[in-house]
Amino acid sequence: MIHMIIVFPKKEVGVNIRNILNRSGLEVAGVCTTGAQALQCADTMDDGIVICGYRMKDMMYSQLREYLPDTIDVLLISSPEKWGDGLEDGVVGLPMPLKVYDLLNTVEMLQQGIRRRRKKRREAAKNRSAAQKAVIAQAKALLMERSRMSEEEAHRYLQKSSMDSGTNMLETAQMVLTIMSDTV
Structure with a gap:
């Protein structure tokens, strides 16, 4: 399942979009x-889609994009004049007035991209050498020992840290080993 978050300053707009997506079988x-x-x-998500307007109550869409991990795509719904200069990386724009057909097709396109990235990550994980x-196992063991984590928590920590930092899991494990070995 691909998680979606809807962000609009008027809750009614967000609820209407959620209802459209729910009627189409999307959660x-x-x-x-x-x-x-x-x-x-979004902190609880590895990847997903944020559907938002140009401006929220506390920030612009560009600031939100900046704070989100690269694994989360942003679907901006606003008048084309507001993003006529071009959109940030990782942002897809839909013009107002919104057409349900365009919304559903664009969400499906973004979901396909996320599925492709997930598949690539799984294949990369399968192709790791024994070394x-x-x-990775050594980094998990160190996290389990020093931070009193279960193996599952240590694995999740490495996964989340690698996604947040934009590095692969091996590089993150090496960073954990370097940092935690220095703090002895």
Whole structure:
């Protein structure tokens, strides 16, 4: 399942978009009115889609894009004049007035991109050498010992840290080993 968050300053607009998506069989993780709420909701997601307007109560869409991990795509719904200069990387624009057909097709296109990225990550994980797997296992063991995490928590921590920093899991494991080994 691909998580979606809807962010508009007027909650009714977000609820209407959520209802459209729900009627089409898509699940929405949350409807927010501020960028801060969206960021908090996105903290629990590895990847997904944020559907937002040009301006929220506390920030512009460009600021929200900046604070979100690169694995989360942004679908901006606003008048084309507001993004006539071009859009940030990782942002897809839909013009107002919004057509349900365009919304559903664009969300499906973004979901396909996310599925492709997930598949690539899974294939990369399968193709790790024994030495690379050992480094990741060593980092997990260190996290389990020092931070009192379960193996699942340590794995999740490495995954989330790698996604947040934009590095692969092996590089993140190497950073954890370097940092935690220096703090002995």
